[in-house]
Amino acid sequence: MRGFLKHNSLSLVFLCLFIAAIFFQAIAGHAVFNEEQDRHGDPHISFGSYITSSAFGVAVMENWQSEYLQFTLFVLLTVWFVQRGSPESKELGKEGRGSDKEQLVGEDARADSPRWARASGVRRRIYENSLLLVMGSIWIGTWFAQSITGVTEYNSEQLDPQEETVSWLHYVGSADFWEKTLQNWQSEFLAVGSMAILAVYLRQRGSPESKPVGAAHHSTGVEG
Amino acid sequence: MSSRATLATALAIACLAGVGCGADEERDAAAVTERFYEALDRNDGRAACRELSATTADAVEHQEKAPCHDAILRLDLPRGGVAAKSRVYLRSASVDLAGGGIAFLEEGPAGWRISAAGCTPSAPGRPYDCELEG
Numbered sequence: 001m002r003g004f005l006k007h008n009s010l011s012l013v014f015l016c017l018f019i020a021a022i023f024f025q026a027i028a029g030h031a032v033f034n035e036e037q038d039r040h041g042d043p044h045i046s047f048g049s050y051i052t053s054s055a056f057g058v059a060v061m062e063n064w065q066s067e068y069l070q071f072t073l074f075v076l077l078t079v080w081f082v083q084r085g086s087p088e089s090k091e092l093g094k095e096g097r098g099s100d101k102e103q104l105v106g107e108d109a110r111a112d113s114p115r116w117a118r119a120s121g122v123r124r125r126i127y128e129n130s131l132l133l134v135m136g137s138i139w140i141g142t143w144f145a146q147s148i149t150g151v152t153e154y155n156s157e158q159l160d161p162q163e164e165t166v167s168w169l170h171y172v173g174s175a176d177f178w179e180k181t182l183q184n185w186q187s188e189f190l191a192v193g194s195m196a197i198l199a200v201y202l203r204q205r206g207s208p209e210s211k212p213v214g215a216a217h218h219s220t221g222v223e224g
Numbered sequence: 225m226s227s228r229a230t231l232a233t234a235l236a237i238a239c240l241a242g243v244g245c246g247a248d249e250e251r252d253a254a255a256v257t258e259r260f261y262e263a264l265d266r267n268d269g270r271a272a273c274r275e276l277s278a279t280t281a282d283a284v285e286h287q288e289k290a291p292c293h294d295a296i297l298r299l300d301l302p303r304g305g306v307a308a309k310s311r312v313y314l315r316s317a318s319v320d321l322a323g324g325g326i327a328f329l330e331e332g333p334a335g336w337r338i339s340a341a342g343c344t345p346s347a348p349g350r351p352y353d354c355e356l357e358g
Binding site: 041042043045053054055152153155156157158159160161162163164165 | 279311313314315316317318328330332333339340343345349350351352354357358
């Protein structure tokens with residue numbers, strides 16, 4: 001047990017932070033929702049009703065989709081794009097998918113390589129792209145969920161005060177959907193871009209997200 | 225993810241969105257609307273006022289300077305009506321009448337109640353014009 005905790009401490013700490021953050025988001029969101037109910041002269045709803053509502057759903061999904069888009073694009077674009085001096089980047093001149101020998105696949109796989117890395121054909125293709133496929137699928141799924149929860153919340157606001165509701169198709173072309181989408185995308189792209197360039201010149205001793213403190217600014221693709 | 229798990233996840237998301245899992249709520253909203261218009265049709269102001277939200281009932285009394293059960297019968301509202309289509313989004317609903325017109329409802333502790341009735345479209349993108357609203 002102690003070994004499990006120690007070996008998985010990074011993911012466990014982030015899991016705990018996620019659970020705490022989403023719990024307190026629900027608390028704050030429930031309070032805001034009922035404040036809005038007061039403004040409309042409508043009755044309060046319970047915490048349980050709020051966290052099973054589209055109002056909470058869209059608030060969660062619009063953030064999740066942008067996070068998974070961030071990772072999807074980061075995983076994909078770092079195959080071919082480089083940033084000189086950044087630990088987030090491959091070394092200059094190593095753009096592309098890499099050779100089988102470098103990627104330890106097929107005949108070049110080791111004894112402890114994952115089974116599908118040793119395989120050939122479709123299975124290896126899938127495994128070679130599994131990170132992108134899963135991240136991308138989660139992004140698409142959560143973006144779709146944002147659209148579904150978003151149109152419900154949008155239409156509930158339309159009905160008070162007595163305005164026309166819209167279809168899902170109309171909603172995904174609406175300013176409301178794209179404002180929610182793009183406000184999240186811009187922050188994700190800024191964060192990744194900032195990290196890529198700031199890590200060229202700044203250091204955090206001990207973090208694999210940073211170069212070693214004494215590494216030169218032009219050193220690319222090295223970890224601390 | 226297995227196909228069964230994928231379907232379950234999609235249904236859960238749809239339920240969260242209030243889509244496709246609100247058939248009971250749509251029926252409830254339609255029933256309240258039909259009871260309201262049936263009460264007007266038999267000139268039963270008290271029964272009609274029971275289907276109104278508190279805010280809307282107060283608004284009627286304030287507007288007509290009379291108790292709700294009297295005031296409601298003075299308004300130019302359709303008498304009788306069959307619900308043709310209901311839409312429920314979270315705690316708001318709209319019910320189209322088969323003979324034309326639309327009613328708006330809100331869900332409170334006592335269930336669905338009429339918040340606006342006798343509504344007809346105004347200019348595109350603008351709220352409906354309603355004979356009765358809270």
